[in-house]
Structure formats: structure tokens, C-alpha cells
Amino acid sequence: MMMTARDLAFGYRGTLVGEGVTLAVEAARVLCLMGPNGCGKTTLFRTLLGLLPPLAGRLELHGRPVMEFSRSEFARHVAYVPQAGSSYFPFSVTEVVTMARASRIGAFATPSAHDREIAQGALERLGLQHLASRPFTEISGGERQMTLIARALAQEAELVVMDEPTASLDFGNQAKVLDCINELRGSGLAIVLSTHDPGHAFACADSVALMKRGRIICEGTPQAAVTPETLRNLYGVEIAVEFMRGAGRNICAPALGRFRKE
Ligand SMILES: Nc1ncnc2c1ncn2[C@@H]1O[C@H](COP(=O)(O)OP(=O)(O)OP(=O)(O)O)[C@@H](O)[C@H]1O
Structure with missing residues (x-):
């Protein structure tokens, strides 16, 4: 196991954002984190990256607490792709x-x-x-x-953490990034990414963690974790999850107006 979080609590000085997070990051695997705006994804990523100290629990890279690594030593293992501001x-x-x-x-x-x-x-x-x-x-x-x-x-690095890597990208570049993620996994890298498009889990993830108010409420393969029921619980709206033949995978879209179930 490359990186492990056990019962991790995270947040800012004096502000708890999330707790009880247990995750395992493995080589040649893509873990996709999803959740509503403000649920704590970026704060969790900043903690995984050693930029914020864990408030409780354990966070280890190759069995060593993340906070024990020097920044340059850590950077030889883990790379971060922030949102491009x-x-x-x-x-x-x-x-x-x-x-x-x-x-x-x-x-x-x-x-x-x-x-x-x-x-x-x-x-x-x-x-x-x-x-x-x-x-x-x-x-x-x-x-x-x-x-x-x-x-x-x-x-x-052997692990790349990507905060919404497809945000603000057109379809051409989204496809390039998703293909690139699959290629990087193929070359043995571990990838942890966040996204606001649940369909992307079907495009590149091996496992999915759904975060609500700072807690992981569901974790599993994309097929098991990304369903209309789990997405309704996560986002509070009806979301269709359907196989699209031309794309070769499941696609997710929020139901609007007359398509919304009462
Ligand atoms: N520097 C900070 N100090 C205190 N609280 C903060 C700080 N930055 C963010 N927060 C709070 O932490 C919570 C989680 O924010 P975070 O940015 O981790 O959410 P997110 O899931 O990444 O959201 P989004 O999907 O909108 O990017 C929010 O309530 C936010 O207001």
C-alpha cells in the first residue's frame, strides 16, 4: 500500500472539516473522490499532501507518517495538480x-x-x-x-493528486486528460483525483469515495458506488446513470423539469 489514511480528521486550525476518513492508495490504481461543493475534498487533499497537519488519526506514505517527510523528499513521491487559477x-x-x-x-x-x-x-x-x-x-x-x-x-512521482483536473477543460482536453490518467495508471502510477462529473468515475476510476460533510459515506467500484440512489443521497437531486453505447461507458446527468421524479 502506498498511502494509507486511518480514521483521519482534517481541517484548519480550530475548524474541523472532516473526520473518520479511511483510505488506501495503491500503485496502478485510480481513486476518485466526489462530493458537493464545500464538503472538504480540497482540504482532505491538502492534508494528504502534508500541507495541513492531520487533526486526528493516521496518515502514512510507505508506512511513515506524512508529516515526517521533508518537502523535497515528499515531492519525489507525490505530485499535486492544483486547480489552474x-x-x-x-x-x-x-x-x-x-x-x-x-x-x-x-x-x-x-x-x-x-x-x-x-x-x-x-x-x-x-x-x-x-x-x-x-x-x-x-x-x-x-x-x-x-x-x-x-x-x-x-x-x-509515484502518486499524483489531482484537484478537479478536468474543470474548465473543453471536451477535447477532457478526453486527453482522462486518457492520460488511464495511461499513467498503466505505467504504474497511483492517482487520486476529485471531480464534479460522476461519469468520470466510469471513465478512469478503479474505486470511488463519496464524501458528504467531511465524511466518506460510500466507497467501492464505480459500478457499486455511483448509482442514482447514492448520487441522490450525495447531491440531493435525481441523477440518471445510464450506459451510452457510443461512449462505451456509463454517463451521469441530472434530471431536469419533467424528467424529475417527485
Ligand atoms: N483556509 C480555510 N480556513 C478555514 N476554513 C476553510 C478554509 N478553506 C476552506 N475552508 C472551509 O472548509 C470547508 C471545505 O472546503 P473545501 O475547499 O475543502 O471543499 P471542496 O469539497 O473542495 O469544495 P469545492 O467542490 O467547492 O471545491 C468549507 O466549508 C470551506 O469554507
Whole structure:
């Protein structure tokens, strides 16, 4: 087991956001976390990343408490893809991706030819070569998101935590990211991601955890955990979960107006 959380409580100084969370993250597996706005997904991720100390319970990476790792040591194991907000520093896309090598080259050393090669390879893997010299501040939100995923790849971590990696992406880039997640799993990486589209669980997840008010209320395979009943309980609305032949998987959509059951 790569990362384990046992009876974890998490939150901010003086504010409990969630508790009782038990999770296991394994190599070559994708764990998908879903839940309504404000239920605590980002706060849990910040805790898994060692950015917030656990308020109770155990959180371990390879059997060692996460809080015992130095930041650079942790970064050699775990990469984070945050939600792509705005950026104020006009680094080029290549520079942003190359920064991922920092944990391996030390704070004041310059990237080697090998580091540059790895960064270049990550850009190529996501089809971003054409953006390489563009300032990060002057590319679209979707392009920034893809760049942050490339940066996580360049970090060569074994676990990648992605906070809503498909938010703000068009269908083309959503498909690219979901394909990329499946490919990364195929190459042995562990992935933990959050999403607001329950259908994405069927596209890439091995297991799904549903979070409500800071607690995991249901966990299992996408087939077992993502059903109209569990989604109604989670989001408080009727949601259709149906197999779409053209897509080759289940798709979820909220029922509106005359399709809504009383
Ligand atoms: N820095 C902070 N200090 C105190 N409370 C915070 C802080 N940041 C977030 N919260 C609170 O923690 C709770 C969980 O927020 P969090 O961002 O983890 O939810 P989320 O599930 O990621 O939401 P979303 O789907 O909208 O991104 C919310 O009630 C939020 O107001």
C-alpha cells in the first residue's frame, strides 16, 4: 500500500472539516473522490499532501507518517495538480514544467540537460510542445491545466493528486486528460483525483469515495458506488446513470423539469 489514511480528521486550525476518513492508495490504481461543493475534498487533499497537519488519526506514505517527510523528499513521491487559477509570474510553459525538477536538483542548482529532457518529454506526452515558449500568464485556463499536469509528470512521482483536473477543460482536453490518467495508471502510477462529473468515475476510476460533510459515506467500484440512489443521497437531486453505447461507458446527468421524479 502506498498511502494509507486511518480514521483521519482534517481541517484548519480550530475548524474541523472532516473526520473518520479511511483510505488506501495503491500503485496502478485510480481513486476518485466526489462530493458537493464545500464538503472538504480540497482540504482532505491538502492534508494528504502534508500541507495541513492531520487533526486526528493516521496518515502514512510507505508506512511513515506524512508529516515526517521533508518537502523535497515528499515531492519525489507525490505530485499535486492544483486547480489552474490565474498566475502572476510570466514564466514560460517550459520553465513551469521544469520547476517540477526542483525536488531533485536542489534549491540553487540549475536544471541539467536530463531535467530539460524530462520536462520536454512531459510536454510532448500531453501535446503541448507548441506552447513551450509561451508565458504561462498568456495561455488559456485549459492550457494552464494541461501544463500543470505536464509539470506533475515531470516530477516523476509515484502518486499524483489531482484537484478537479478536468474543470474548465473543453471536451477535447477532457478526453486527453482522462486518457492520460488511464495511461499513467498503466505505467504504474497511483492517482487520486476529485471531480464534479460522476461519469468520470466510469471513465478512469478503479474505486470511488463519496464524501458528504467531511465524511466518506460510500466507497467501492464505480459500478457499486455511483448509482442514482447514492448520487441522490450525495447531491440531493435525481441523477440518471445510464450506459451510452457510443461512449462505451456509463454517463451521469441530472434530471431536469419533467424528467424529475417527485
Ligand atoms: N483556509 C480555510 N480556513 C478555514 N476554513 C476553510 C478554509 N478553506 C476552506 N475552508 C472551509 O472548509 C470547508 C471545505 O472546503 P473545501 O475547499 O475543502 O471543499 P471542496 O469539497 O473542495 O469544495 P469545492 O467542490 O467547492 O471545491 C468549507 O466549508 C470551506 O469554507
